[in-house]
Amino acid sequence: MFFSDVKAAKLTITPSQNLQAGAKHFTLQCSPDYNSTFTKLHTIEIYKQIMGSQKMLFGRIDSTGKFTHGIGIAAPKYEIAYTLSPLLLTHKSYNRLYVEIHNPDCHDAAEYTCEITGETATSSHQHLGMDSKTVTVQSEFFICIMMAE
Numbered sequence: 739m740f741f742s743d744v745k746a747a748k749l750t751i752t753p754s755q756n757l758q759a760g761a762k763h764f765t766l767q768c769s770p771d772y773n774s775t776f777t778k779l780h781t782i783e784i785y786k787q788i789m790g791s792q793k794m795l796f797g798r799i800d801s802t803g804k805f806t807h808g809i810g811i812a813a814p815k816y817e818i819a820y821t822l823s824p825l826l827l828t829h830k831s832y833n834r835l836y837v838e839i840h841n842p843d844c845h846d847a848a849e850y851t852c853e854i855t856g857e858t859a860t861s862s863h864q865h866l867g868m869d870s871k872t873v874t875v876q877s878e879f880f881i882c883i884m885m886a887e
Contacts, residue, residue, distance in 0.1 A: 746774035746867025749784075749852035757842050757875045764842055764873065766796070768852030769834035774867060776856040782820070782835045785851045793851065796837050815840055844882035847875045 748771040757764055768784045770776050781800045785793040795808035797818045807818055817838040839846055851870040858865055875882045 746771055746776060746856075746865060747852045747854040747869045748772075749850060749869040749871050751850070751871055751873060755871055755873050757846075757873065759876045759878050761842055761875070763838055763840045764846075766837040766839070766850055766852075767834055768836075768854070768869075770854055770856070770867065771869075774854075775858040775860070776854070776865065776867070777859045779833055779854065779856040780864060781853075781855045782822075782833060783853045784835055784837050785853065786848045787851065788848045796850075797835055799835055811837075842873075842875045844875055844877065847873055847882035849873075 748769055750767040750769075752765050752767070753761075754764070766784055768782055770779065770782075779801055781798055783798040784796040786796055787793045795806070796811055796816070797808060797820070798806045799820045799822055801822075803822055805818075805820060811818065817840070818836065819838075820835045821832060823832040835852075849870055849872045851868055854867040855864050856867075872883075
């Protein structure tokens with residue numbers, strides 16, 4: 739059983755959610771929000787979803803340090819890294835998952851979601867924190883956007 743806490747996760751996209759033609763890369767960072775009530779983290783995950791498709795896992799790290807990457811998520815297009823401190827699972831700033839996407843194109847115009855599961859001091863049930871953002875990619879001739887269903 740999960741309790742949802744949409745403000746418990748934070749997805750940061752750099753340099754921007756709206757990528758200009760010629761952009762060399764962009765980075766997704768998923769971390770607990772500084773104001774979240776997590777006292778222990780279980781998983782940190784990043785997903786990609788384009789219109790009419792299922793969510794695709796980019797990467798997952800769990801509290802044991804086990805890392806899982808999604809199918810087809812490999813260099814040189816994607817670089818995935820994480821920082822996880824098993825001794826500091828309650829210290830939000832040390833635990834995060836990064837995905838760097840090189841040479842963005844129309845296939846990278848999508849909704850990206852950061853999902854974090856963990857426990858809080860007030861509940862024995864797992865909590866799910868989510869944060870989603872849409873990335874648009876501009877090419878020399880057109881703008882690629884993910885259309886809402």
